[in-house]
Amino acid sequence: ELERIILATEQHALQRSLGGITAAAVMSRDVQFASPDTTLEQAWKMLAGHHLKTLPVLEHGRLVGIVSLSDLVGPAMARGRFSWRGLFRRPSTRMAQVMSRQVVSVGSEYPLDRLLPLLGEHGLHCLPVLDDGRLVGVITQTDLIAGLKRHLLNAATQRSDQRVPAL
Numbered sequence: 001e002l003e004r005i006i007l008a009t010e011q012h013a014l015q016r017s018l019g020g021i022t023a024a025a026v027m028s029r030d031v032q033f034a035s036p037d038t039t040l041e042q043a044w045k046m047l048a049g050h051h052l053k054t055l056p057v058l059e060h061g062r063l064v065g066i067v068s069l070s071d072l073v074g075p076a077m078a079r080g081r082f083s084w085r086g087l088f089r090r091p092s093t094r095m096a097q098v099m100s101r102q103v104v105s106v107g108s109e110y111p112l113d114r115l116l117p118l119l120g121e122h123g124l125h126c127l128p129v130l131d132d133g134r135l136v137g138v139i140t141q142t143d144l145i146a147g148l149k150r151h152l153l154n155a156a157t158q159r160s161d162q163r164v165p166a167l
Helices: 002-018 040-049 069-078 084-088 112-119 141-162
Strands: 054-059 062-068 126-131 134-140
Touching: 040 054, 040 069, 054 126, 054 134, 062 069, 062 126, 112 126, 112 134, 112 141, 134 141
Parallel strands: none
Antiparallel strands: 054 062, 126 134
16 A cells, blocks of 8 residues: 555656646657558668658558567568568568557657656557547657656756846
8 A cells, every 4th residue: 555655656746847748749740651551671761761660650641550670570580581682572561461550659648757657667669649540740768858858957947047146
């Protein structure tokens, strides 16, 4: 019982300290995405060209899956015959065949204190942000860290502005 009370107190303190910061404040809005028909080679070029580790997969503007680097190379490595040349020689492989269909996503008003466990403890590396079922952004661990840094710097600046200057 005491442990539950302590955890609830810590959660409340975190909510107060992050004061209304939402997913919209930390998400990346310039989102690269694939379709279920995108080929393996096309997806790889998008990932490498934009220095990404995951791509949301959209069909008719709706999120239907997500594909990561490990989704692209995992099956080939599991067979023990991995080679980049061999991987791209299979032009018929499409994102629909390798994407993860169960995707954890959040809304743009989702509070930052609830994002922390998803991207930290649950091991997710990319959270699509949806509004009315439409992809409006993504949040990576890097986005979250940058958002926390901005918040801490703003809080420090506000505190220093409120100090009375020494005489």
